[in-house]
Each structure stands twice: as C-alpha cells, then as structure tokens.
Amino acid sequence: MxxxxxxxxxxxxxxxxxxxxxxxxxxxxxxxxxxxxxxxxxxxxxxxxxxxxxxxxxxxxxxxxxxxxxxxxxxxxxxxxxxxxxxxxxxxxxxxxxxxxxxxxxxxxxxxxxxxxxxxxxxxxxxxxxxxxxxxxxxxxxxxxxxxxxHLGSDADYCGLGEEYAEEGAFTGWEHAYYLGGGTGAADALKLKGVLLPLDATKDWLAKTWELQSPEGLSMERFASAGGIQAVYA
CATH class of the missing domain: 3.30.420.40 (ATPase, nucleotide binding domain)
Structure with a gap:
C-alpha cells in the first residue's frame, strides 16, 4: 500500500x-x-x-x-x-x-x-x-x-508539537520549556516534565500571553506579536 x-x-x-x-x-x-x-x-x-x-x-x-x-x-x-x-x-x-x-x-x-x-x-x-x-x-x-x-487543532498547541517532534525542534531534549512565537498574534506552548501541556489545561495557574496584562493595561501579546509591536511603537 x-x-x-x-x-x-x-x-x-x-x-x-x-x-x-x-x-x-x-x-x-x-x-x-x-x-x-x-x-x-x-x-x-x-x-x-x-x-x-x-x-x-x-x-x-x-x-x-x-x-x-x-x-x-x-x-x-x-x-x-x-x-x-x-x-x-x-x-x-x-x-x-x-x-x-x-x-x-x-x-x-x-x-x-x-x-x-x-x-x-x-x-x-x-x-x-x-x-x-x-x-x-x-x-x-x-x-x-x-x-x-x-478536527481543527489549536495553532498554539501545534507550535509546541512542531518544536517537540520536528528534526530541529527547540523542545527536543528538554524536560521543561516554554515557547512564545510572534506573528500577527502570539502563540505560546508549554512542556513540563517531558510532556506537552495544552495551555487550556493550565488556565487555573498559568495565563496565556493575551491574558497577561502590563501595568499600562496592555496584554503581553501586544509586545510579542508583530501586529502588537507595530501598534505600540509605530
């Protein structure tokens, strides 16, 4: 076959x-x-x-x-x-x-x-x-x-999968790691004790990038994404 x-x-x-x-x-x-x-x-x-x-x-x-x-x-x-x-x-x-x-x-x-x-x-x-x-x-x-x-997957969760299983993935070989990728928005992924954790499973103790607020009331996504950086500094 x-x-x-x-x-x-x-x-x-x-x-x-x-x-x-x-x-x-x-x-x-x-x-x-x-x-x-x-x-x-x-x-x-x-x-x-x-x-x-x-x-x-x-x-x-x-x-x-x-x-x-x-x-x-x-x-x-x-x-x-x-x-x-x-x-x-x-x-x-x-x-x-x-x-x-x-x-x-x-x-x-x-x-x-x-x-x-x-x-x-x-x-x-x-x-x-x-x-x-x-x-x-x-x-x-x-x-x-x-x-x-x-099914359609989470673009953020799939970033973590890519870093874990790609030949040159940044998660490979690490027991604990956090990923933050910036595009139009921001995508974050987490690996703890060698296991990828969807951010939806950590919402009781870890906020996503767009939920974290700076003292000025801006989400941290504004400082990590291309669109946010342009909006803040352009």
Missing part, C-alpha cells in the same frame, strides 16, 4: 501556510518533504481588507445559544480562508497521480462541538463548516483524502 502524503497547515489572520511532511521511521521526527507554501488571504477573490469581525461578546452569546447568525461579510471572508487553504494543499500535492493525502490543520479561534469548524474568532470570521467546505473543494479538484479531516 502506498503511504499517504502528509500535509500540515498553519492558518493565521493574514495568510495560510503549509508543507508536505515526511516522518523519519528511525527517529520518529518530522521534516519538510516540500518547501513551505504561503498563500495570503488577500490574494483570494473573496477577501475584504475592510472586514471587521463581529463583536466577540456577540459571538460568544450566539455560541452559548448554539446558534450561528453569520453576516454576509463573515461568509465571504470565511470563503477566503477556505480557498487559501485549498490553494496551499494543491501546491503540496506531488502531481496528478498523488496517493491519498492526510491533512492536519491548526487555526485560531474557538472550535465547534465537532471541532471541524470555528465558532468564535477575535480577529476573523466564524466558519462553522470549515472542514466540510474545504473537503468539498478538494473533491472538486480530484484530491483524495485518506480520511476526512478529523
């Missing part, structure tokens, strides 16, 4: 990135099989630079009621996320006769109950049918999935 093509996707507020992944059977570590690909959301037809997210409290109220009242602007912006992800995957598929692909996706935002969509996002649109919409486009492209996309 031909081994599936592994593809990892990292979604952010401004772009979707991804690459083909190869696992070394001797070490269990992962390396890039292909050069990483980045597709700016702004390069898609549906993207609007004027998009403003629905107020987060309104999103959370809808979520508590189990309802999604998506605006037309959210639907269009969500289409941009799905289309950019589709383009990244297409770029990572090695030719027309590719074996089935297995895709892992990390996206910001709160996940739906089935973990295949986004139910609330501070800096982007809600996308409750993200995986279903993406799978429909991939079928249209005749790209075969080994299995349906199981």
């Amino acid at each position: 031909t081994a599936p093509v592994l593809i990892g996707i990292d979604g952010g507020a401004t772009k979707i990135s991804g690459a083909g992944i190869r696992r070394d059977p001797r070490t269990g570590q992962f390396t890039f099989r292909s050069e990483p690909v980045e597709i700016p959301l702004a390069s898609t037809d549906s993207f609007s630079p004027e998009f403003k997210p629905v107020d987060l409290q309104s999103q959370l109220q809808d979520l508590s009621r189990g309802e999604f009242h998506l605006t037309e602007a959210e639907i269009r912006q969500g289409t941009a996320f799905v289309e950019a992800t589709r383009q990244v995957i297409r770029s990572c598929v090695p030719g027309d006769s590719s074996p089935p692909i297995l895709v892992g996706i990390g996206l910001p935002g709160l996940k739906t109950a089935d973990r295949r969509g986004i139910s609330a996002m501070a800096n982007g649109p809600r996308m409750p049918e993200f995986c279903a919409d993406l799978e429909r486009l991939l079928r249209r492209d005749s790209i075969s999935l080994l299995a349906p996309i199981h």
